[in-house]
Amino acid sequence: MNYCSIYHINAPLTEELEALLARHPTPANHDGMHYVFASAVDTENPIIIDELVDSEGELLTGDALAWYMAKILATDESAVFWASVPRLEQLHNHAAWRIWRAKYDHELEGEGRKQFKSDWLYVEQMIAAAMPEAAASWPAYSDSMTYQQGRAIVLSAIQANAAG
Amino acid sequence: MVDIINNPRQVMPGSELAINPPFAKRALSRWFTAYSSALNGYDEFSTPFVLTGDYRVRALVYFDGSQTVLYGNSAFPSSRCQVLSDGSVNWRADNFFVSVDSPAATVPTNRLSIIEVGRVGSAGTITVNDATVFSGAVPTGLCEIDVIARQGGTYANAELAALEIEKAGIMVGDFPLDEGPGSTIRINRAAVLGSEFGDSVSLVLQNGTIRHGAVLSASTVGFQDIAVGFGALPAAPVLVNISTTGSGSVVVEGGGLLSTITAGDSVELVSGGTDILFKGTDFTGDIAMSLKEIPAATPYATRFNQPASLTNLFTQVSDGWKGEELWMFGDAIGFNEASTFTAIIGTSFALPLQIGSVYRASGNKETSNRVELRLGGNQVPIIPNGEFSSDLTISSASGEARYRSSSSVFVPVAGDLTDLSVKRFLEVAS
Numbered sequence: 001m002n003y004c005s006i007y008h009i010n011a012p013l014t015e016e017l018e019a020l021l022a023r024h025p026t027p028a029n030h031d032g033m034h035y036v037f038a039s040a041v042d043t044e045n046p047i048i049i050d051e052l053v054d055s056e057g058e059l060l061t062g063d064a065l066a067w068y069m070a071k072i073l074a075t076d077e078s079a080v081f082w083a084s085v086p087r088l089e090q091l092h093n094h095a096a097w098r099i100w101r102a103k104y105d106h107e108l109e110g111e112g113r114k115q116f117k118s119d120w121l122y123v124e125q126m127i128a129a130a131m132p133e134a135a136a137s138w139p140a141y142s143d144s145m146t147y148q149q150g151r152a153i154v155l156s157a158i159q160a161n162a163a164g
Numbered sequence: 165m166v167d168i169i170n171n172p173r174q175v176m177p178g179s180e181l182a183i184n185p186p187f188a189k190r191a192l193s194r195w196f197t198a199y200s201s202a203l204n205g206y207d208e209f210s211t212p213f214v215l216t217g218d219y220r221v222r223a224l225v226y227f228d229g230s231q232t233v234l235y236g237n238s239a240f241p242s243s244r245c246q247v248l249s250d251g252s253v254n255w256r257a258d259n260f261f262v263s264v265d266s267p268a269a270t271v272p273t274n275r276l277s278i279i280e281v282g283r284v285g286s287a288g289t290i291t292v293n294d295a296t297v298f299s300g301a302v303p304t305g306l307c308e309i310d311v312i313a314r315q316g317g318t319y320a321n322a323e324l325a326a327l328e329i330e331k332a333g334i335m336v337g338d339f340p341l342d343e344g345p346g347s348t349i350r351i352n353r354a355a356v357l358g359s360e361f362g363d364s365v366s367l368v369l370q371n372g373t374i375r376h377g378a379v380l381s382a383s384t385v386g387f388q389d390i391a392v393g394f395g396a397l398p399a400a401p402v403l404v405n406i407s408t409t410g411s412g413s414v415v416v417e418g419g420g421l422l423s424t425i426t427a428g429d430s431v432e433l434v435s436g437g438t439d440i441l442f443k444g445t446d447f448t449g450d451i452a453m454s455l456k457e458i459p460a461a462t463p464y465a466t467r468f469n470q471p472a473s474l475t476n477l478f479t480q481v482s483d484g485w486k487g488e489e490l491w492m493f494g495d496a497i498g499f500n501e502a503s504t505f506t507a508i509i510g511t512s513f514a515l516p517l518q519i520g521s522v523y524r525a526s527g528n529k530e531t532s533n534r535v536e537l538r539l540g541g542n543q544v545p546i547i548p549n550g551e552f553s554s555d556l557t558i559s560s561a562s563g564e565a566r567y568r569s570s571s572s573v574f575v576p577v578a579g580d581l582t583d584l585s586v587k588r589f590l591e592v593a594s
Contacts (some may be wrong), residue, residue, distance in 0.1 A: 001472040001473075002472055003204060024468070026204070026469065027204070028202065028203050028204035028319075030204075036204070038203045038205070038469040038470060039471055040473040061560070083197075084519075085202070085471060085474055086517060086518055086519060088200070088202040088203065089201075089321070089518075090202065090519060091202075103317075111249075
């Protein structure tokens, strides 16, 4: 399978990363912190997103996958991810990722606030249903909340609950 | 002497384009690329199209309900056209931040649509599938377009299949976007090329040894420069056309692109400032090569962040385009208990599906038992016996086909579904 790859912008400049930067001189960088390359180069111990399974052997998808990814993205600058494009698209469209990117108005032409509120409430429900340990880190939505504040909150919520 | 790839389409501003777009006149198969917003996939012109006065841009795009940028400017979000998630067309006719919009739901979801914007004086029109959906005043300033499927930091998330740019009645940009996954550039079919750069050259490569005048090298391992007769290549971009006769294959390197050309085939690429290199161990025959300058007024496009897996070959059918076979099962597909979705025997694949895309399942059903085929999070009933063809819109990337009897009344029958085929499907808007 053809995989894409994700590196932290401060990841060690390995030969593999150099090769990717030469191959893709303008990689995606949606959050200011991670490069997303349109291909992968063999490296040691990549985290293959399409093959992640839970303790029962079921493939990780949806919220569980997004939450797992978020914990690593927020805490480990040396992690290298591989993913198929559909998996990347799935994660790219997740509410928590959009809050972290904090680029609502730019991309949605004035619909940004509506989308931001919807995303905030979605993550709130996701935490209540499946990640109660993070509930204390997630304040209620407020119209006065800025996108940058939302970005900071989602990061602190993930980092506070990264263990386990 | 001026060489022309395609005849420029001399049409008057305000009239219809003289010919149908490329997708309508080309062969029965073509490449489609799914530009990915997650990967920032886009194409960039070698020089921007600078449009003053009257102009017209037409695109063929598969809109899947997510924001889809057709073209724009990479430096700032102006001079752009996009389809918003509500199905409206949003157009900025010049470099300033003034938009006009068509009504919501103008562009049908999960269909291939032709979207056209045009400016004559200050009169602007937006047309979708030949229906005018906006007509009114638009800004008349300078419009600079330098990217496809992108504007500023926003990227498309859909298939774009053709883009045509007409300036004062002259076609200056004709991009079928029909290049295969190995191509790093997209040729402008409206390009008015310069003269042959040096002489066209015909070379003979025999078992890896290049012969043109003198033998350059007997090596069959490394790349060899056969751009003799051209002198140093110009720094300006040149369109390189290479064709071969004989037998075997040869690998060509130019413009950052590696291509394998089978004898009897040809390839086009863009280069500039670097020589064109070849190597081959089993090739015997002639290599003809010509290089012609690409003027800035008719630029080519370079592809960025488009993995090979997102460019796929599609074949035309009566109502759209069908992709390559994803799964094909001959017969004896196992059955299951009623009302419980069970994986079809032999479908233990892990191929992710494109969420939001339509897939067409077809095959034969041997009995009248009603069954449901489930794929990527959705299911579709398959009721009659005989040949069937059903479309599913995918909501989950999980690529596992399942099916069930839809009622406990019907007794499952082994081998009921045969010749099951699943392909990606792009339906043309009616």
